[in-house]
Amino acid sequence: MPPRxxxxxxxxxxxxxxxxxxxxxxLLVFSIFLYGLIYGLTEGRLPGGFELTSxxxxxxxxxxxxxxxxxxxxxxxxxxxxxxxxxxxxxxxxISLGATPARMALASxxxxxxxxxxxxxxxxxxxxxxxxxxxVTLATLxxxxxxxxxxxxxxxxxxxxxxxxxxxxxxxxxxxxYVVLLGLFxxxxxxxxxxxxxxxxxxxEGAAAANGINPLRAxxxxxxxxxxxxAAAGLFLVATATAGDATTGNGYTLTSIVAVVLGGVxxxxxxxxAIGAMLGAFVTTMIVNILFFAHIDPLYQSFYEGAFLVxxxxxxEGLGRxxxxxx
Amino acid sequence: MSAAPSLEAITAxxxxxxxxxxxxxxxxxxxxxxxxxxxxxxAGKSTLIKVLGGxxxxxxxxxxxxxxxxxxxxxxxxxxxxxWTVFQExxxxxxxxxxxxxxxxxxxxxxxxxxxxxxxxxxxxxVLEKFGITEIDPRALIEDLPLAARQVIEIVRALSHExxxxxxxxxxxxxxxxxxxxxxxxxxxLRATGTTIVFTSHRWHEVETIADRITVFRGxxxxxxxxxxxxxxxxxxxxxxxxxxFYPPLPAAPSxxxxxxxxxxxxxxxxxxxxxxxxxxxxxxxxxxxxxxxxRELFLMLFGAERPHAGRILLRGREVRLRSPRGAIRxxxxxxxxxxxxxxxxxxxxxxxxxTLAVLDRLSRFGVIGRxxxxxxxxxxxxxxxxxxxxxxxxxxxLSGGNQQKVLLGRWLLADCxxxxxxxxTRGVDVATKHEIYELMMELARSGSAILFYxxxxxxxxxxxxxxxxxxxxxxxxxLPALDLTAEQIVAAAMRERLAA
Numbered sequence: 001m002p003p004r005x006x007x008x009x010x011x012x013x014x015x016x017x018x019x020x021x022x023x024x025x026x027l028l029v030f031s032i033f034l035y036g037l038i039y040g041l042t043e044g045r046l047p048g049g050f051e052l053t054s055x056x057x058x059x060x061x062x063x064x065x066x067x068x069x070x071x072x073x074x075x076x077x078x079x080x081x082x083x084x085x086x087x088x089x090x091x092x093x094x095i096s097l098g099a100t101p102a103r104m105a106l107a108s109x110x111x112x113x114x115x116x117x118x119x120x121x122x123x124x125x126x127x128x129x130x131x132x133x134x135x136v137t138l139a140t141l142x143x144x145x146x147x148x149x150x151x152x153x154x155x156x157x158x159x160x161x162x163x164x165x166x167x168x169x170x171x172x173x174x175x176x177x178y179v180v181l182l183g184l185f186x187x188x189x190x191x192x193x194x195x196x197x198x199x200x201x202x203x204x205e206g207a208a209a210a211n212g213i214n215p216l217r218a219x220x221x222x223x224x225x226x227x228x229x230x231a232a233a234g235l236f237l238v239a240t241a242t243a244g245d246a247t248t249g250n251g252y253t254l255t256s257i258v259a260v261v262l263g264g265v266x267x268x269x270x271x272x273x274a275i276g277a278m279l280g281a282f283v284t285t286m287i288v289n290i291l292f293f294a295h296i297d298p299l300y301q302s303f304y305e306g307a308f309l310v311x312x313x314x315x316x317e318g319l320g321r322x323x324x325x326x327x
Numbered sequence: 328m329s330a331a332p333s334l335e336a337i338t339a340x341x342x343x344x345x346x347x348x349x350x351x352x353x354x355x356x357x358x359x360x361x362x363x364x365x366x367x368x369x370a371g372k373s374t375l376i377k378v379l380g381g382x383x384x385x386x387x388x389x390x391x392x393x394x395x396x397x398x399x400x401x402x403x404x405x406x407x408x409x410x411w412t413v414f415q416e417x418x419x420x421x422x423x424x425x426x427x428x429x430x431x432x433x434x435x436x437x438x439x440x441x442x443x444x445x446x447x448x449x450x451x452x453x454v455l456e457k458f459g460i461t462e463i464d465p466r467a468l469i470e471d472l473p474l475a476a477r478q479v480i481e482i483v484r485a486l487s488h489e490x491x492x493x494x495x496x497x498x499x500x501x502x503x504x505x506x507x508x509x510x511x512x513x514x515x516x517l518r519a520t521g522t523t524i525v526f527t528s529h530r531w532h533e534v535e536t537i538a539d540r541i542t543v544f545r546g547x548x549x550x551x552x553x554x555x556x557x558x559x560x561x562x563x564x565x566x567x568x569x570x571x572x573f574y575p576p577l578p579a580a581p582s583x584x585x586x587x588x589x590x591x592x593x594x595x596x597x598x599x600x601x602x603x604x605x606x607x608x609x610x611x612x613x614x615x616x617x618x619x620x621x622x623r624e625l626f627l628m629l630f631g632a633e634r635p636h637a638g639r640i641l642l643r644g645r646e647v648r649l650r651s652p653r654g655a656i657r658x659x660x661x662x663x664x665x666x667x668x669x670x671x672x673x674x675x676x677x678x679x680x681x682x683t684l685a686v687l688d689r690l691s692r693f694g695v696i697g698r699x700x701x702x703x704x705x706x707x708x709x710x711x712x713x714x715x716x717x718x719x720x721x722x723x724x725x726l727s728g729g730n731q732q733k734v735l736l737g738r739w740l741l742a743d744c745x746x747x748x749x750x751x752x753t754r755g756v757d758v759a760t761k762h763e764i765y766e767l768m769m770e771l772a773r774s775g776s777a778i779l780f781y782x783x784x785x786x787x788x789x790x791x792x793x794x795x796x797x798x799x800x801x802x803x804x805x806x807l808p809a810l811d812l813t814a815e816q817i818v819a820a821a822m823r824e825r826l827a828a
Contacts, residue, residue: 191442213432
């Protein structure tokens with residue numbers, strides 16, 4: 001009865017709705033292809049199981065950081081403290097993970113809870129303090145980094161081998177399992193009341209409130225979960241490095257935002273999927289790999305990374321417009 | 328009238344900043360009653376609806392539902408009492424689907440508390456079907472729907488809760504006739520089941536058609552409730568004065584030798600399938616027809632905001648390419664859009680800044696704005712347009728809709744654009760402001776401006792244009808001379824194809 005809204009095929013809907021996801025899959029395939037090509041040219045053989053395992057292991061912290069960042073970005077916020085929480089979890093892991101499995105489990109649980117607590121602090125300041133997310137998390141980034149340095153002034157500590165084997169086994173791609181679990185988590189979360197509330201407030205906070213959603217509660221949850229996943233990223237980082245370093249996490253603030261953008265999550269909130277952001281994390285790693293095997297001077301690495309990001313975002317935007325026009 | 332009221336507001340007050348939106352207003356509605364709230368923009372109707380619906384807490388006063396005092400802590404509390412609202416500014420989530428919006432917070436869930444897209448779409452499809460909506464795909468994103476369809480979804484969502492009290496704030500302003508008829512059928516069905524329905528409208532014939540009782544608001548207060556009320560009386564009550572002649576007299580039509588200001592030849596693109604016409608100096612050329620037949624594209628192309636696929640635009644006989652609104656303004660073309668909030672005004676900026684935005688280069692020297700000149704210009708315009716604002720420095724977003732529209736008109740007056748494109752400028756504007764806008768249009772035409780005027784209100788076109796082009800399916804279906812033109816003729820020309828089919 002009311003004006004036209006043509007019915008389209010299920011596939012067309014799915015593509016139009018997940019254009020960011022389609023693009024990041026394309027980017028991933030393309031970058032894997034390029035990586036294989038350059039690897040083959042320089043090494044004289046194709047990358048195999050070892051390369052797969054180490055790539056997935058090395059990307060795990062970024063995958064988790066991207067998940068953390070996505071949850072906050074969906075609320076139309078930004079979590080700059082991700083890197084700080086990663087550092088703090090890293091430092092805590094280095095000093096507290098003991099030799100026994102029970103000790104490891106206890107310490108890990110404590111660190112994850114601590115991360116959630118740090119996220120909750122961000123959430124309280126943003127939701128109840130009504131402060132700008134960028135401001136709050138910029139401040140807490142410094143605070144969390146400072147705490148991390150205080151806990152572990154010099155790189156060191158020790159991570160038991162069993163822990164590394166469990167999280168980021170260098171010989172079996174066990175981490176792939178965690179990626180799949182994270183994907184399942186997201187799929188369920190997206191379909192839960194809480195997940196819908198987070199996306200709804202990112203769409204339009206006022207409209208969501210008019211529909212009876214509590215925006216403050218949704219924000220608290222988003223930031224708390226963000227802290228939790230950032231702490232998990234820190235644990236994976238310490239596991240791969242097998243020793244702690246309270247400064248290696250810094251970069252995750254920016255790279256998590258890069259992964260989120262590559263993954264098609266809108267920085268204006270309300271649109272996008274953590275699966276896209278996690279794939280974006282893999283694209284980011286592949287770029288680094290490609291540059292490495294192309295023997296690009298590490299000094300120029302960030303130049304090429306930046307150039308690639310701009311191209312990818314322009315491509316995404318162009319494709320989005322193209323799809324929109326064709327309706 | 329023996330039944331007890333199901334919904335009451337007793338001496339409710341609410342102030343926003345310095346503006347008293349509701350001032351000791353009282354209101355009551357009965358079960359099974361359709362109650363219309365009428366008044367100018369800024370009279371307090373929307374605020375009353377928000378207070379009744381729990382969206383806004385009154386500063387003082389009492390709300391009663393079924394005789395019991397209620398203090399809404401938020402919309403949820405009102406919902407628990409069976410009171411649902413369709414707000415004027417829609418509360419749909421743009422990047423979520425129709426299904427997600429319709430069933431927000433009551434999605435079908437499995438044992439784990441999770442919903443699934445498939446079940447959601449199926450359930451939403453059933454809801455739409457129940458209310459006779461078959462043309463909206465539950466999977467479509469809200470942002471991809473036209474405004475009318477969004478409004479329909481908003482209404483369906485409220486209806487699907489089977490409200491005992493339904494509040495509708497300007498539900499028809501975005502709807503075309505067919506959807507309005509659908510809404511009225513729904514309202515009649517609810518009334519028969521004893522539901523209380525409160526609605527606001529600026530269209531008198533709608534009020535006359537459906538309302539059992541009418542309460543008039545003025546200046547934040549109720550000024551009377553009536554079971555029958557003539558339009559003239561209502562207008563008098565709303566404005567507090569008698570509006571002598573609602574439509575001002577048209578200036579004489581320009582002679583056949585008047586300068587052609589704007590000519591369009593075979594313009595096409597989007598839903599516009601090839602349109603040619605000429606607009607003369609001093610002429611008001613009406614454009615009518617049903618929404619979605621290319622009007623929007625035509626106006627956006629003439630304002631440089633959309634590129635035509637084919638055809639030519641000539642200004643005083645010289646062909647121009649309009650690549651941007653900036654280019655159009657440079658060529659002396661200004662657009663006053665319907666959606667002033669998103670297409671014209673910078674809401675957080677002051678009235679003054681908004682007025683002088685298009686002429687800043689004229690007020691500036693070496694890139695620095697001359698504040699004194701700006702102030703003087705703005706003050707003059709505000710007086711001329713009778714903009715009701717405490718001062719020129721307050722954000723334009725705090726003004727009522729009609730006053731916002733006047734500010735936008737003022738901007739183009741200041742810019743001295745000889746060609747003005749008026750796109751449904753009076754939509755959602757109150758009677759008195761409408762009248763002022765009409766007067767202004769006539770004055771502009773008399774002083775030699777050429778005006779292209781689209782309106783969704785055929786009556787307006789019939790009274791205010793020298794001739795009317797009716798667009799249908801992207802082409803000019805009819806050109807009607809103003810002499811003895813009636814709204815019925817315009818509507819008939821717009822619908823002809825459809826009736827024949």
